[in-house]
Amino acid sequence: MSGYLDHGQWRDGWYDTRPTQGEFVRTTSAFRHWITSDPSAVFHAEAGRYHLYVSLACPWAHRTLIARMLKGLQDVITVSVVEPVMTQGWCFSDALPDHLHGSRYLHQLYAAADPGYTGRVLVPALWDRKTGTIVSNESSEILRMFNSAFAGLAQGDVDLYPAALRDAIDRVNAFVYDNINNGVYRCGFATEQGAYERAFERLFSALDWVEGELGEGPFLVGDRPTEADWRLFTTLVRFDAVYFSHFKCNRNRIEDFPHLSRYLRTLYRVPGIAATVDFDHIKRHYYMSHPHINPTRIVPVGPRLRWDEGS
């Protein structure tokens, strides 16, 4: 199941919510180097140098895969995908191998990057072949690096973080992260009724707010999708299939919000995006990796989702 590294040694274990009255508190990402386009920097953008480890189930990793695809960095950044169901945390298999090191578990790479590492073993993780370490395991920063540092190597010319919109994007991101991206986890991983209900109220009042905003304009900021939209998208696309039932986020489905559901369809239909969404991985990961929430580990068959059909 899930666990963590304790001075480089794997230990099984879940998040301890006792000190926070049942509230889930996300741990901060440990590897925070920054890749730049400056050739004299230790970590500079180069084709074939960096390798991205992702889970197709994970909404945070999904952001980085979307940025890689929209920027046209598929030939520049190589990828390994972990198995959706955790064993010793994230793992690899013959079908889904670690293309770079042939490891069995992602925690082996964390221990290789830092033999004394203590903490959770998270995706996404961006590995540097040259220095043999993890450059970053913070999705928001990997997304920004793909957008800016790698722009000169990119096939696509889309800018996900345009200079003129940065303040507005940062404001929306902070709100969406606290209340929605992390909000669904706060609902699902709460271990006391009060903590769950507080997260639930915040989540749905935030979705109501976004619904209102999307009644005024097609995207969160400006008239084309920016990173703010893609960061929201990875939560919305999982919502009706997983968060609604598994995480008890069940006041409404996204399908029940006219503007949010229209917006979700629009983003899903951007060329290349549907191929980054894997419902088999998404559903098997959540329903099978959290036995304290779903002890039978049965994966629901539904719901029927119709984003790629007519609106």
Ligand SMILES: N[C@@H](CCC(=O)N[C@@H](CS)C(=O)NCC(=O)O)C(=O)O
């Ligand atoms: N702040 C991180 C969060 C990443 C994260 O929490 N990833 C989850 C998967 S959705 C994970 O790897 N969890 C494994 C664990 O907690 O043991 C980011 O945005 O990159």
